[in-house]
Structures are given as C-alpha cells and as structure tokens.
Amino acid sequence: xxxxxxxxxxxxxxxxxxxxxxxxxxxxxxxxxxxxxxxxxxxxxxxxxxxxxxxxxxxxxxxxxxxxxxxxxxxxxxxxxxxxxxxxxxxxxxxx
Numbered sequence: 763x764x765x766x767x768x769x770x771x772x773x774x775x776x777x778x779x780x781x782x783x784x785x786x787x788x789x790x791x792x793x794x795x796x797x798x799x800x801x802x803x804x805x806x807x808x809x810x811x812x813x814x815x816x817x818x819x820x821x822x823x824x825x826x827x828x829x830x831x832x833x834x835x836x837x838x839x840x841x842x843x844x845x846x847x848x849x850x851x852x853x854x855x856x857x858x
Contacts, residue, residue, distance in 0.1 A: 773828070
C-alpha cells in the first residue's frame with residue numbers, strides 16, 4: 763500500500779509498504795505519525811490522507827524536509843493533506 767510517515771528527524775518518507783513501521787529508518791524506534799498517499803494527476807497534486815494505525819495522525823509541525831528521491835515526491839507535484847472538517851473535504855498544502 764502507498765503509505766507515508768514523518769520520521770523522528772522530520773523527514774516525510776513515502777513508500778509502497780505493508781506496514782508504516784517498514785518506513786522507519788534504521789536506528790529510529792518511532793515516528794511523528796503517518797497515513798496514505800495517492801497521486802491525483804487530474805489536479806496535478808500528491809494527496810495525503812488518513813492516519814497510521816500504529817503511530818497515529820501525521821504531526822506536520824515536526825516536518826522539516828521531504829525525501830524527493832522517491833515516488834511520488836520525485837514528480838515535483840505540490841503535496842496536500844486532506845482533512846475532513848464538518849463533513850467537508852479540506853485540502854491543506856504542505857510547506858517546508
């Protein structure tokens with residue numbers, strides 16, 4: 763599955779993994795949450811959504827950098843996180 767985490771050092775890491783913990787770098791024991799990602803080619807964005815069942819919702823206040831060497835970040839699309847607020851979809855653009 764397409765999943766992401768925010769590592770202990772604040773890096774947004776993407777992967778196609780079974781478990782969010784598979785994205786945690788060697789030597790780290792936890793992360794600042796995570797979720798799922800998809801590429802929305804129609805809008806030209808990377809869409810992050812949901813939460814990690816093991817680590818909880820992403821804590822973007824810890825975000826320091828984005829690993830742009832892997833899919834989907836290497837596409838150069840802007841990255842948005844989809845929140846549900848009062849039954850409506852709200853997209854928040856991530857900035858580093």
